[in-house]
Every structure is written in C-alpha cells, then in structure tokens.
Amino acid sequence: MTLLCVPLVAKTVEQMMADMAAAKARGADLVEIRLDHLSDFEPRRDLPLLVGDRPLPVLVTYRPKWEGGEYEGDDKQRFEALCLAMELGAEYVDVELKVADDFVRLISGKKPDNFKLIVSSHNYQSTPSSEELSSLVARIQAAGADIVKIATTAVDIVDVTRMFQVIVHCQVPMIGLVMGERGLISRLLCPKFGGYLTFGTLGVGKESAPGQPTISDLLNVYNIRQIGADTKIFGIVGKPVGHSKSPVLLNAAFKSVGLDAVYVPLLVDDLVNFLNAYSSTDFAGFSCTIPHKEAAVGCCDKVDPIAKSIGAVNTIIRRPSDGKLIGYNTDYVGAISAIEDGIRGSQGVGKETVSPLAGKVFVIIGAGGAGKALAYGAKEKGAKVVIANRTYERARELANLIGGHALTLAELETFHPEDGMILANTTSIGMQPNVNGTPIRKQALGSYSVVFDAVYTPRATRLLREAEESGATVVSGLEMFIRQAMGQFELFTNLTAPENLMRDTVMRYT
Template sequence: MGLKNDLVVYTRLECESCEEMTCCIEKAKEEGADLVELCIDDFTFSDISQLELLLKQRSLPSIVSFRSKSPINSEGKKTCIQVLKLAVELDVEFVEVDTEVVCHEVVAELMKSRSNSKIIASTYVNGGNPTKETLCNSIINLQSTGADIIKLVIDVAYITDVAPVFHMLTHSQVPLIVRAQGDRGLISQLLGPKYGAFFVCGSLGGKYTPGLPSLTTIKQVYKLQYVNPDTRIFGVISNPVGHSKGPLLHNPAFRHTGYNGIYVPLLVDNVKEFFRVFSCNDYAGFSVGIPHKEAAVRCCDEVDPLAKSIGAVNTIIRRPSDGKLIGYNTDCEACVTAIEDALRERQKTNGHASNVSPIAGKLFVLVGAGGAGRAIAFGAKSRGARVVIFNRKYERAKALAAAVSCDALPYEHLNDFCPEKGMILANASAVGMQPKSDQTPISKEALRSYELVFDAVYTPRNTRLLQEATEVGATVVSGVEMFVRQALGQFKLFTNGLAPVDFMRRIVYEQF
C-alpha cells in the first residue's frame, strides 16, 4: 500500500482487540485518513499470530507503534521488540520505535533487517514550556539513531509553547513529525504544513483528543493539503475557543475568493504574550473573543476611533508595511443593525415605517458589561436609545455606564425591572452558551415587557432566552445574525475588501 499525497493525514488507533481495531481502520478510511497509527501497546492479543493477521488484513497504510504509558519491565520490552520486528517482516509502511522503551541498537537492527518499511525514532518531551534548546537536544538524540524519520510528542502548557515546534519543523535536516498535546497544542497540526510538516494527526469521529482536529475538519474545513509557506494565518483569540464557528465560515470563504489564508482557533491565556511570540507578518489578522476584547486594545499600536471610544476590539490586523497591530470593532454595527432591521421589519408588518432608527428613544436593557457589551452599549447610545446596564459585577456595570453616560442597576433587580412596556433586551453575557444552554439571564415572565430580545450567544443558535421570548410574543434576533454581520466586516479587513456576502450568509444559515 502506497501513499499518494505530499501531506499525509493520519489518526491514532488505541484499541484493545482485533475486531475493534479493524472497525476503527474502516472508520478512519471513511473519514479520509491516508494512514493509521496502530498503537499496539493498548492491544490485547494471546498470540502474536493474531497481530500478524491484523497487519496482513488492514485496509490502510499504517504506522505500527509501541509506546508504554508507564515504566516498562523486561517482559514488556521483549514484547515491544517482537511486535516491531514482526511489523518490519510484514513490510508495514512505517515502524515507530520509542527510544524511551528500547535502545538505539534496536533501531539499528530494524534498519538493517527492513526491506521497505521506514523506521521512525520517537520520544516524548513532557513538563510543558519546551525551549528550542530542549527540542534541539531531543532531535539530535533521535537523529543519532540513524532512523529515516524522527518524531516528537510534546506537552505544552500555553499556546506560545508551540512556537519552538514551528522553528524545529522549518530547520530540521531530517523528516520530522511533531505533535503538541493538549488543547493549546492544536495549532501544531493545523499550521504545521505551513512550516514543512508532512504528517498531520487528526482524531477519529466520536473520539475527541485534546490538541487534535478531527479528521473530517482537516479534510472538509481546513483542507490542509492547500496550506503552503505563503499561506497567511488568521484565527480567533479566545478562552474558551472550542465554541467558535469562525473556522467553519472563514476557511470556505478564503477558498471561495481564491485567497491563500487559513483561519484557526487560538486558545490564548495571555494575549500580550501571544502577540509578543507570534509577531511575524505571516500572522496577519485575528478575531478577538471572550475574555480578551478589552485587554487586546492595549496590545494594539493603533486603534480605530470607534473601537477606541468603545474600549474593546474584536478584530486586529497586522499591517504588512510595518507589522503594526491595528484594532477595530465590528461588533457594534453588527449588533445594532441586526436589531434595527428586525424592528423595521416589525414596523412594516404593522404599517409603520420611518427613516429614523427604530432604537431611538427606546429603553434598551443590556445584560453584560464585557467587550461585546461595551460595543452594544455604545452602538445603542449612538442611535438615541436610553441604555440601562445590568451585570453580575455591579462595579463593572457602573464603570461602563459612566463611559457611555447611561444608567446601571444591580443584576438581581433585572427580573423586577419594568418601568414601561415595549423595551429592548440585549444579552451580551455568556449566560446560556453551550454547555450551559439550560441557563437564561432573565425569567420568562419578565420577558413580557420587551418588544424585542437579542442574544449575542450563538451556540446554541436558538438559546433558552430566545425560545422563551418567542413564547411570550417578542421579536427575537439570534446571535447568529450578529455573528455573520461582524464576520463580514472582519473578512473585509482580513482581505482588504474581499467579502462574498451571499456565500458567507448561506454557509452560516445552512450549517450553524
């Protein structure tokens, strides 16, 4: 079995029986894997002939590996060597030798006896915060085995720990496979091909592995086979970031417009440190999400006047001419225009139409005083709304109210706040976001006072808040509408004007 692609997408199979392994190989094949790593250390067999049968009958090219998760005894080493020798005898495409389990002499013996198999020498670098020096030393040690390919599996504590990995990929003199473990290591796989990686690991459907994209997203969303050294990097900086739908929208839009870019999730703990480490022009633009929208302002060299007045950015562009970071806010107009359009549609239905903003003069109740809340507060105020802010941390609500010149009230008063009918409610908090989608910021009974209810949360698309608002007769606006509008604004900034509006809208409403 041969490999036809320059970029090989593989998945690790940790199974306990021949039947389970065979089933998983077929599933990996269906999901687009080019190759499977058969992790024999988890495999239970009473006789080596069972493993031999599996290796002969497999339907995909394979790596056979044996990595012990705990200190291994002499009997375990003997089994490991027996497995690796069998794989070489059967001409398995790749045979991986864990240098922490067996000595370099075993690698030399396998190299000498192999016919067509490629030998991979691997090691595990634990402890987090790997330095270039640590990785270089590991690579030198692996190279000394004489193996065809070397492989590093690395623990990372922060996303910035992945930067040395990209350096190693670019400068390694020997074919190198690298995998950074944990959620913050995800970009080691998604961006690896830009730096020369020829193997990318994905997880099998239904078997989530931190730090690994799924096989289906590699093939269908990111299409990593098209990533090359000239690909420009974009992403969403957030914590958490797993809920973001940005990659599902921006990556197809890049391909639709013929733009050589990739958009990835970036799980960032310290936004200032992130920009310090990933400072080259290849990192061209970013969406900014929870909780970094305000802190990111301080990371920018220049800030658009609207974003500056709001005090929060949701988009950052690295200017190619000088590498400076320029901050923008596309949340503000996205939210306000979505609410205005919904109210205008309601007015048309009732036979009323006006060129004045339908928000003007309305009592606008805002829940949440974070980055999105700031954008919405400034936007509503600019349209002439009477804004009242509620936030779990009352001091934060008062600070935003002072900045916007409006009122703030304690969060516990929200359900009882009803000075008039026909108000507008905007939820800019994370209440109701998956996985806590059973929550809502306000009682259903209190919603009867509102003409329109907007929820910035878009996972799930139809939140409990919106469901209950619909049930009491309010007009509802989903966070998905705000998402697509702000994303269109971002995409124009990312690509200097390109934005396939109809295409991006169709993706959002068909897939989200």
C-alpha cells in the same frame, strides 16, 4: 507534503480493520495501528490481518505505559511484535527514544528498503526550551531515526512557537506536535512549517493523544491539503474558543474567493504574550472574543476611532508593510443592524432614516467588550441605554461613559419603567455546555418587546425561548455573528464578503 495519519485505537482487530477502511474513505494517507490498545493481541495471529492485506500504508506503534501507552509487558515481546510488523511490510514502526538503541541493534541489517523507523519522545507535562528541543532532535537522530518524532504539551499557546522553530530548522523528516487544546495549531499548521505528518481521528473519542482534531475537520474545515509555506494565518483569539464557529465560516469564505489563507482557533491566556510571540507577518490578523476585547485596545499600535470610543477591539489586522497592529470593532454594526432589522421585520416596515431604536429603553446585560459595543451603537441610534452587570461598578463605569443608567442584575429583575423595552444579553450565560443558564428570569421578560442574545451556540438559547413564549420578538446571536464576521472578512481581505455562502455555512454548522 504533510501526510494525514488516522490513529486506530479500537479494542478488536475486526474493528481496527473496519476503521482502516473508513480512514481510507475519509481521505487519509496512512493509519497508525496502536497495538497497545488491542484487548487480546496475539502477534502471529493478528499482525498478518492488520498489516498483510490493507488499503493504506501503516505505522505500527506498541506504546508502553511509561511513555503514555497501554502496554504493560516487557520490551522483548513488544520488540518481537514490532519486528514482525516490519517483516510483514509495515512502512513505519514507532519506537521510543529510551529504548531506541536496543531496537536499532535488533533490526540492524534487516530493514527493508521502503521501511522507515520513527524514534519518538513524549512529554505530557510541558514543552521544553528551543535549546532543549534542538538537543532532543540531535539525540533522536543519533539513535538511528529515519524520522524524528517529538510530542510535547502546551501549557501556553506560546509554547507552540518553539516547536515550529525546531521543525523548520530540522535537517531530517520531523513530526513535531504539541498536545492539548492550546497546542492545536501545531496539528493544523503542520504543512506550513514542514511537519512530516499530522494526526486526524475518525471521530470524537477516538483520539490517541490529547488535542487531536478529526480528519474530517482537517480536510473540510481547515482545507489542510491547500496549506503551504506561503499560507497566511488568521484566527480567533479567546478563552474559551472550542465552541466558536468562526473557523468553519471564515475558512469557507477564504476558500470561495481562492485566498491562500487559513483561519484557526487560538486558545490564548495572555494576549500581550501571544501577540509578541506570533509577531511574523504570516500571522496576518485575528478576531478577538471573550475575554480579550478590551485588552486588545492597549495591544494595538493604532485603533480605529470607533473601536477606541467603544473601548473594545474585536478585529486586529497586522499591516503587511511594517507589522504594526491595527484594531477595529465590527461587533457594534453587526449587533445593532441585526436588532434593527429584527424590529423592522416584526413591524413589517422597510429601512427608514430614523432607527427603530430611537427613544427606546435599551437594556444591556454585561459590561465587557460586546456590552460596550452595543452600548455605543444603541446610544448612537438615540436609545436610552441601561447597563446591568454582575459587578455593579463595571456597569456604572460603562453607563457613565455613554451617558446611560446602571443596574445590578438583582435590580434588573424588577426594572420596569415602561413597556416595549429592548433587552440585549452580551454575557456568555446560556452558552454551550451550560445551556440551561439564563441571565434573567422569565417572569421579568414581559416588559420587553424585543430580546437579543449574543450567544449563538445553541442557536435558540433558553433566554430566547422564554422571551418568545413571553411574546417578544427575538433576535438570534447568529445574526450578529454572521454580520460581524462579514465585516472581519472584509478587513482581513479587502474583498466583499460572500454573504450568501457565509449564511449557508453558518446554518449548516449550527
């Protein structure tokens, strides 16, 4: 079982002890005591307090500056402190490969039975080749490590595949982590690939290395205790992905139906490279978001006819029988049905056969994947579609495709052929952290009776607030998000989506 370790990086012994108690309460298996972070550390005074009477097993690290830590003194004092920690009963001590030979000689014949030495190597620039990583594992083993630890940095998410490969083939216990946001899955999927431990922090700002998630997210969002060798992996492919609530939503839904699966954020720069690298059927399906929805069409072996017509894929399924990639689009149903229901709700009418969009001027801001989905859906419902985009050529291209009209964003400010129009923003303008952004000035909103914003973080964007103040019915991107996610869940699992649970989950986390 992969252990959950909370790094303790407080400046005082008192705070470190308080954090240790908090780590136990949150469900940690052990803590890493980072002695180099203590501002006034005195080994003989402080170590008996930290190691002597403690609620959890401890891993003691005294990381020097030259390996990414805070300690700037000589190795003699550092080694004395680590030896004392071992003598006081610390279960683990971490020492760097560069000085491992010296430390191993120092503790030779003194190691307690329940003590394990972690020998570590950190690369803050990149992730070496598989061959170099394997060679590094051999060197660390030869240095006398009980546990091998290698931490590298992800320049691209593809780098993580090399770490997974090395962990799977390592003959001794191994901690293999890839730092940075692109390496996050190395921390989340540790149990699947046999990693000895992974780190989870007590909160944001308490990380000991770049890209560490919180222990709360590991346990409650990713259900890491349930991940094993047979767990299927799904995820959201995008750039950025840190804002996405999809992992919260889909993991809760998977758990509710007892599915052995996990859904993770995947910060992807190049979709083709990503899909080629993660080609195992264990990587069973992906949600695609900005900027990969259009590129995904060309990456799939087969594309659903509607997704092909739209020219954008937001869901990719890897067929278990042959590993072929099948592309779908659940955005258009999610968005259009949300807007239709918003209009019907404001008018107090039920579902008629004729769409309330029929005959209306439907203005879409953005000509990317989501813009294409809305344009297709609105046209299907009989609306008169207008595309406004920062790059006019892209607006004209989409407008020609669906038989609509194209505008520049500047022209949109004075566009007013009739009252009671519908406006849909499909760009990321106004999304966290740039919450003060809006794609259109408030003065121009008076012509619209309904305004939809695909952005759902924050829930009430500036566009929606100003539209409501201008008298329009507003439809949150959260509605589209929930509905398209339900469609994805059903494609991923062939099960009916647990709608009430998914709605409750989204409302709780946004």
